[in-house]
Amino acid sequence: MAFAVTSGSAAEPEVTPGDRSKRARRVIAALVVLLVCTSIASLAVGASGTSLWGALGQLLRGEEIPQREAVILVDIRMPRLVIGVLVGASLAVSGAVMQGLFRNPLADPGLVGVGAGAGLGAISAIVLGGFLPVALQAWLSYYLVPVAAFFGGWITTILLYRISTSRGRTSVAVMLLGGIAIGALAGAVSGILIYMADDAQLRDLTFWGLGSIAGATWDKALVAGPLIVLALAATPFLARSLNGLALGEAPAAHLGIPVQRMKNIAILAVAAATGAAVAVSGGIGFIGIVVPHLLRLLIGPDHRYLLPAAALLGASLLILADMISRSIIAPAELPIGIVTATLGGPFFLWILLRNRSLLDL
Amino acid sequence: MLSATDIEVSLAGTPVLKGVSFHAQAGHVTAIVGPNGSGKTTLLRAMTGDLPYRGTVRLGEADIAAIPGWQLAAQRAVLPQASRIAFPFTVLEIVRLGMMASAEPPPERRASEALARVGLAGFEGRFYQELSGGEQQRAQLARVLTQVWDPVGPEGPRWLFLDEPVSSLDIAHQLDVMDLLGDYAARGGGVIAVMHDLNLTAMYADAVAMLAGGRTMAQGAPSVVLTDTTLSAAYGCDLRVNAAPDAPATYLLPHMARRAG
Numbered sequence: 178m179a180f181a182v183t184s185g186s187a188a189e190p191e192v193t194p195g196d197r198s199k200r201a202r203r204v205i206a207a208l209v210v211l212l213v214c215t216s217i218a219s220l221a222v223g224a225s226g227t228s229l230w231g232a233l234g235q236l237l238r239g240e241e242i243p244q245r246e247a248v249i250l251v252d253i254r255m256p257r258l259v260i261g262v263l264v265g266a267s268l269a270v271s272g273a274v275m276q277g278l279f280r281n282p283l284a285d286p287g288l289v290g291v292g293a294g295a296g297l298g299a300i301s302a303i304v305l306g307g308f309l310p311v312a313l314q315a316w317l318s319y320y321l322v323p324v325a326a327f328f329g330g331w332i333t334t335i336l337l338y339r340i341s342t343s344r345g346r347t348s349v350a351v352m353l354l355g356g357i358a359i360g361a362l363a364g365a366v367s368g369i370l371i372y373m374a375d376d377a378q379l380r381d382l383t384f385w386g387l388g389s390i391a392g393a394t395w396d397k398a399l400v401a402g403p404l405i406v407l408a409l410a411a412t413p414f415l416a417r418s419l420n421g422l423a424l425g426e427a428p429a430a431h432l433g434i435p436v437q438r439m440k441n442i443a444i445l446a447v448a449a450a451t452g453a454a455v456a457v458s459g460g461i462g463f464i465g466i467v468v469p470h471l472l473r474l475l476i477g478p479d480h481r482y483l484l485p486a487a488a489l490l491g492a493s494l495l496i497l498a499d500m501i502s503r504s505i506i507a508p509a510e511l512p513i514g515i516v517t518a519t520l521g522g523p524f525f526l527w528i529l530l531r532n533r534s535l536l537d538l
Numbered sequence: 539m540l541s542a543t544d545i546e547v548s549l550a551g552t553p554v555l556k557g558v559s560f561h562a563q564a565g566h567v568t569a570i571v572g573p574n575g576s577g578k579t580t581l582l583r584a585m586t587g588d589l590p591y592r593g594t595v596r597l598g599e600a601d602i603a604a605i606p607g608w609q610l611a612a613q614r615a616v617l618p619q620a621s622r623i624a625f626p627f628t629v630l631e632i633v634r635l636g637m638m639a640s641a642e643p644p645p646e647r648r649a650s651e652a653l654a655r656v657g658l659a660g661f662e663g664r665f666y667q668e669l670s671g672g673e674q675q676r677a678q679l680a681r682v683l684t685q686v687w688d689p690v691g692p693e694g695p696r697w698l699f700l701d702e703p704v705s706s707l708d709i710a711h712q713l714d715v716m717d718l719l720g721d722y723a724a725r726g727g728g729v730i731a732v733m734h735d736l737n738l739t740a741m742y743a744d745a746v747a748m749l750a751g752g753r754t755m756a757q758g759a760p761s762v763v764l765t766d767t768t769l770s771a772a773y774g775c776d777l778r779v780n781a782a783p784d785a786p787a788t789y790l791l792p793h794m795a796r797r798a799g
């Protein structure tokens with residue numbers, strides 16, 4: 178197998194063979210730098226030609242920043258950056274947590290129907306919300322969509338776990354096929370709802386379904402942010418338990434891990450992160466499977482390092498993909514989901530080919 | 539003292555254990571033997587809390603069902619019959635998982651000591667999934683050892699529950715591991731091992747429980763349990779137990795005679 182060699186090099190004689198924690202810390206530090214750089218680039222690049230440096234210079238010289246520039250930087254690019262970081266981190270982390278929970282590197286909320294379930298929740302909220310009194314609609318459209326997406330994701334995750342796990346063993350075949358069935362079912366119901374949508378809702382839904390963070394606003398960031406931050410905050414407590422779970426459910430319990438409780442928390446965290454991400458950005462695929470896989474090759478599967486590293490790399494990759502989606506056909510925009518699918522699809526096939534043995538059904 | 543009383547377990551609607559009682563003492567290696575499907579693994583899993591059961595299992599004075607998981611994890615470690623691991627962990631990372639339960643972090647070198655103890659010194663950097671079957675079994679045993687490293691802790695004796703710890707090992711490593719278990723017991727710990735090899739059982743066990751058809755057929759010292767009649771009845775074929783000529787009376791060799799008829 179082609180996993181990176183772990184023995185210590187001559188430059189670092191103190192490294193214990195088999196102990197990848199030092200390397201993992203270095204990689205995490207590098208990923209922090211990467212995220213800072215991509216964030217700055219994301220603020221600096223845009224269709225309007227507004228210069229971040231110009232504005233910063235003006236700020237330092239104590240001059241007024243022109244109204245238009247200020248609006249572009251503070252009300253368009255900044256919330257877009259914040260949502261990009263939140264969504265990228267939550268997609269990558271929920272992928273990694275779900276893979277740990279299912280003990281399988283192919284489990285990804287987008288792939289096994291959880292994204293579709295969250296999407297059904299969001300679509301229900303958008304379409305059925307239209308039947309509510311107008312006074313309620315404005316308020317609800319902010320809060321109802323992410324919350325409904327969370328419940329949609331939660332129910333599908335629980336369903337999927339029940340279907341694919343018996344006596345503490347998760348069957349890959351049943352998980353993937355069950356995920357397809359659940360996804361198709363959620364898609365069908367979503368289709369019926371879309372049929373009921375009016376023209377304005379329809380346009381929203383189509384763009385949203387392709388995956389996009391183009392409509393990012395501070396309001397959206399404030400609504401999705403808490404769910405995502407809550408989910409991410411739970412992951413440090415899950416990390417050690419997920420490591421133990423890699424041995425199997427019974428051996429994890431023998432190590433003193435409260436398996437049932439940690440599974441419930443993991444499912445909630447996955448649903449919250451996926452639901453919030455889907456609610457603000459639609460179907461952005463492949464981040465959740467590509468990022469954890471790359472990182473496992475680089476620093477190993479220890480979730481204490483894998484989860485924070487996934488959050489950082491997921492955020493950076495999503496910001497990069499967003500920059501590509503904004504600039505490739507500028508001044509128009511390509512939905513970001515198309516960018517991640519174009520880059521992530523082939524990568525995912527490559528992972529599949531490498532892991533063919535895992536798929537012996 | 540570990541005692542299981544009147545244990546009944548049903549799996550998929552069929553009774554698998556039909557009122558088994560089993561006792562093991564700290565300071566002893568206690569072997570559970572019996573034919574395939576007699577319920578050895580099921581009994582072990584009931585005693586480690588993996589399966590719902592009727593009856594009581596006591597560790598010392600306390601009912602194990604009432605001991606919180608983290609506390610139990612400090613008192614006993616469990617080696618399952620088969621283990622597959624998700625994700626490419628290194629051997630060192632796997633062994634260190636055993637130390638998760640410790641209240642205070644054990645010394646860094648503990649994992650390497652455990653690996654050396656099972657004959658895997660230098661395997662730290664290898665990927666677990668790339669080990670041979672016997673090497674994987676020993677790596678798992680090393681993990682289990684780090685969990686209850688000192689045979690006696692502040693709470694009293696610690697316990698090893700092992701499902702066929704030597705079944706895929708070569709003869710030299712079988713003897714090594716059995717020596718290790720004997721040593722653990724001699725230092726005050728409790729060892730409960732499901733065994734298929736009756737020779738090793740006769741050589742190393744201080745007490746033997748023979749299961750057959752979900753019941754305890756015999757329990758006691760090896761010389762009491764491993765007899766022609768008990769073995770022949772349990773396994774359904776004619777078996778003879780002989781004393782080895784060069785080491786009289788210290789161990790016994792079951793010898794399979796030709797099947798009559």
Ligand SMILES: Nc1ncnc2c1ncn2[C@@H]1O[C@H](COP(=O)(O)OP(=O)(O)OP(=O)(O)O)[C@@H](O)[C@H]1O
Pocket residue numbers: 549550554572573574575576577578579580581
């Ligand atoms: N999950 C299950 N559902 C139904 N029956 C089961 C289940 N697990 C085990 N059994 C049955 O229970 C009986 C006891 O199984 P157990 O695994 O305890 O046997 P064992 O003594 O450990 O055998 P071996 O020597 O082959 O490991 C067997 O007849 C087996 O077929």
Ligand SMILES: [Mg+2]
Pocket residue numbers: 578579580619701
């Ligand atoms: Mg068994």
